[in-house]
Amino acid sequence: MNAQFKKGVLELCVLSQLALKDQYGYELTEAISQQLTVATGTLYLILRRLKEDSYVDTYLIESSNGPARKYYKLTDKGKTYQTDLKAEWLDFIEKVAILI
Amino acid sequence: MNAQFKKGVLELCVLSQLALKDQYGYELTEAISQQLTVATGTLYLILRRLKEDSYVDTYLIESSNGPARKYYKLTDKGKTYQTDLKAEWLDFIEKVAILI
DNA sequence: CTATCTATGTTGTTTTGCAACATAGTATTT
DNA sequence: AAATACTATGTTGCAAAACAACATAGATAG
Numbered sequence: 001m002n003a004q005f006k007k008g009v010l011e012l013c014v015l016s017q018l019a020l021k022d023q024y025g026y027e028l029t030e031a032i033s034q035q036l037t038v039a040t041g042t043l044y045l046i047l048r049r050l051k052e053d054s055y056v057d058t059y060l061i062e063s064s065n066g067p068a069r070k071y072y073k074l075t076d077k078g079k080t081y082q083t084d085l086k087a088e089w090l091d092f093i094e095k096v097a098i099l100i
Numbered sequence: 101m102n103a104q105f106k107k108g109v110l111e112l113c114v115l116s117q118l119a120l121k122d123q124y125g126y127e128l129t130e131a132i133s134q135q136l137t138v139a140t141g142t143l144y145l146i147l148r149r150l151k152e153d154s155y156v157d158t159y160l161i162e163s164s165n166g167p168a169r170k171y172y173k174l175t176d177k178g179k180t181y182q183t184d185l186k187a188e189w190l191d192f193i194e195k196v197a198i199l200i
Numbered sequence: 201c202t203a204t205c206t207a208t209g210t211t212g213t214t215t216t217g218c219a220a221c222a223t224a225g226t227a228t229t230t
Numbered sequence: 231a232a233a234t235a236c237t238a239t240g241t242t243g244c245a246a247a248a249c250a251a252c253a254t255a256g257a258t259a260g
Contacts, residue, residue: 004108005192016200035195066206067256092105095135100116126238166237167225
């Protein structure tokens with residue numbers, strides 16, 4: 001899969017998945033991997049960026065079958081960002097459709 | 101406009117524009133700028149890459165109002181690449197649509 | 201006790217677009 | 231003649247983001 005296509009869009013995918021419900025990193029990796037190939041480390045980089053920019057908050061929950069899970073939750077700022085970024089994406093692919 | 105969204109897609113836009121007809125750099129810049137904001141230097145970098153990879157050939161034509169124009173023409177390899185890349189793009193945005 | 205699955209994280213590399221700058225021919229205005 | 235603007239091509243340094251590879255660690259099955 002063309003790695004360049006994903007630039008910026010993976011972030012939107014993560015935000016949109018978190019808009020559905022709080023999820024932990026590994027869970028997100030599996031959800032997104034059903035559609036797109038993505039390196040495991042990449043998701044954690046995106047999540048760290050999102051937290052640094054206050055788009056998400058995190059909380060730990062114990063797991064019965066492995067290490068504790070770090071859940072990610074959209075902040076209000078994150079919800080706004082997700083809405084804006086999605087609109088920008090839809091506008092973008094429309095304009096590309098005209099060109100190609 | 102989100103610069104990251106463009107990664108890889110600008111190349112497809114250039115290839116698709118050249119699939120319509122041979123064009124010179126400045127002409128391509130104006131055509132693509134009608135839909136997407138793009139720095140002038142960026143187009144020339146893409147065109148150089150495409151030539152290095154033998155996706156396009158070039159030829160010079162004199163101009164009556166300015167310097168000579170370097171026209172870019174898709175090679176057979178370039179046509180195949182354009183078709184494949186377009187299919188990959190359409191598949192990609194479909195998968196993103198499921199996630200967001 | 202070794203392998204496997206779950207789970208999170210770091211580091212170095214590569215690709216690509218952007219801003220800024222450089223060059224140059226032609227035409228128009230001052 | 232000089233300055234400005236438009237057309238046209240190109241280079242350089244920088245920043246963003248994904249990838250591959252690696253590191254860590256708890257729980258469980260063989």
